[in-house]
Amino acid sequence: xxxxxxxxxxxxxxxxxxxxxxxxxxxxxxxxxxxxxxxxxxxxxxxxxxxxxxxxxxxxxxxxxxxxxxxxxxxxxxxxxxxxxxxxxxxxxxxxxxxxxxxxxxxxxxxxxxxxxxxxxxxxxxxxxxxxxxxxxxxxxxxxxxxxxxxxxxxxxxxxxxxxxxxxxxxxxxxxxxxxxxxxxxxxxxxxxxxxxxxxxxxxxxxxxxxxxxxxxxxxxxxxxxxxxxxxxxxxxxxxxxxxxxxxxxxxxxxxx
Numbered sequence: 001x002x003x004x005x006x007x008x009x010x011x012x013x014x015x016x017x018x019x020x021x022x023x024x025x026x027x028x029x030x031x032x033x034x035x036x037x038x039x040x041x042x043x044x045x046x047x048x049x050x051x052x053x054x055x056x057x058x059x060x061x062x063x064x065x066x067x068x069x070x071x072x073x074x075x076x077x078x079x080x081x082x083x084x085x086x087x088x089x090x091x092x093x094x095x096x097x098x099x100x101x102x103x104x105x106x107x108x109x110x111x112x113x114x115x116x117x118x119x120x121x122x123x124x125x126x127x128x129x130x131x132x133x134x135x136x137x138x139x140x141x142x143x144x145x146x147x148x149x150x151x152x153x154x155x156x157x158x159x160x161x162x163x164x165x166x167x168x169x170x171x172x173x174x175x176x177x178x179x180x181x182x183x184x185x186x187x188x189x190x191x192x193x194x195x196x197x198x199x200x201x202x203x204x205x206x207x208x209x210x211x212x213x214x215x216x217x218x219x220x221x222x223x224x225x226x227x228x229x230x231x232x233x234x235x236x237x238x239x240x241x242x243x244x245x246x247x248x249x250x251x252x253x254x255x256x257x
Contacts, residue, residue: 026062026063026257027060027061027062027063027257028060028061028254028255028256028257029058029059029060029061029254029255030057030058030059030060030252030253030254030255031057031058031059031252031253031254032055032056032057032058032221032250032251032252032253033054033055033056033250033251034054034055034221034248034249034250034251035052035053035054035055035248035249035250036052036053036054036055036246036247036248036250037050037051037052037053037245037246037247037248038050038051038227038244038245038246038247045229045238045239045240045241045244050244050245050246055248055250056069057069057070057250064076064077064079066086066088068088071086071088071090071116071118071133072088072089072090072091072114072116073088073089073090074086074087074088074089074116075087075088081122081125082121082122082123083119083120083121083122084118084119084120084121085117085118085119085120086117086118086120087115087116087117088115088116088117088118089113089114089115089116090113090114090116090135091111091112091113091114092111092112092113092114092135092137092139092142092143092144092145092175093111094108094109094110094111094112095108095109095179096108096109102238102240103238104190104191105186105189105190105191105192106182106186106189106190106192106238107186109178109179110139110142112137112138112139112142113137113138113139114135114136114137114138114142114144115135115136115138116133116134116135116136117133117134118131118132118133118134119131119132119133126153127152127153127154128150128151128152128153129150129151129153130148130149130150130151131147131148131149131150131151132146132147132148133146133147133148134146137175141174141178142174142175142178143171143172143173143174143175143176143177143178143179144171144172144174144175145169145170145171145175145202146169146170146171147167147168147169147170148167148168149165149166149167149168149205150165150166150167151163151164151165151166152164152165156210158212159212159213160210160211160212161210161211161212162208162209162210162211163208163209163211164206164207164208164209165205165206165207165208165209165225166204166205166206167204167205168201168203168204168205168230169201169202169203169204169205170199170200170201170202171199171200171202171233172199173197173198173199175199175202176197176198176199176200176202176232176233177196177197179233180195180197180232180233180236180238180239181195181196181197181236182194182195182196182236182237182238183196192237192238193237195235195236195237195238197231197232197233197235197236198232200230200231200232201230201231201233202229202230202231202233203227203228203229203230203233204227204228204230205225205226205227205228205246206225206226206227207223207224207225207246208223208224208225209221209222209223209224210222210223211252214251217253217254217255218251218252218253218254219251219252219254220249220250220251220252221248221249221250221251221252222247222248222249222250223246223247223248223249224245224246224247225245225246225247226243226244226245226246227243227244227246228242228243229242229243
């Protein structure tokens, strides 16, 4: 789901395609404001029940330059009607121990600046979108997540369009250990036994959404979804839940000169 512009949110693709300019020199702006429930964050798995939070997402693009909550700040190296390849600078999120009682004794996980490469392919326009996000944290030991997915778009009726997004996230050993592992020192100061996960799958997600215009330049977007932990992350003693529902409702404003 969307994240605040340039906030320390996961550099990972979601169901929202990046704005496509069509040709160098043009620009566009998209802004979304709403509420989201149960959406994935660095601590969402530790909470006993889904929690609501504001949804703020901004995407600006001018020619090949972009500033985006999903892709960070960067430059599109390949830009045509079907394929976009971009390189950007963003952030791998951290975690603070006081955010939840289940984290007591595990210590803080500092955020890290990150380099990212994103690939977006639209072989059938808005009807099919495949994406891949490759992230490399610059802070030593921070670990790096990678996300791949597809979005299927379809008409519902009248002015309403729908989409189904399916995605999966992987993490290297450092990333999985920092968020789902327990080393010996953490075990001594917390309630958890030592747990040393390996690199691999982190979570999968499925999101069904509807979008409809409500006025010139304005549209309403709602989603319902489900996300679940995978592999060693699902076997970690830290999460309170292994799967949970997600939902969002947002008003989107778009300018495409």
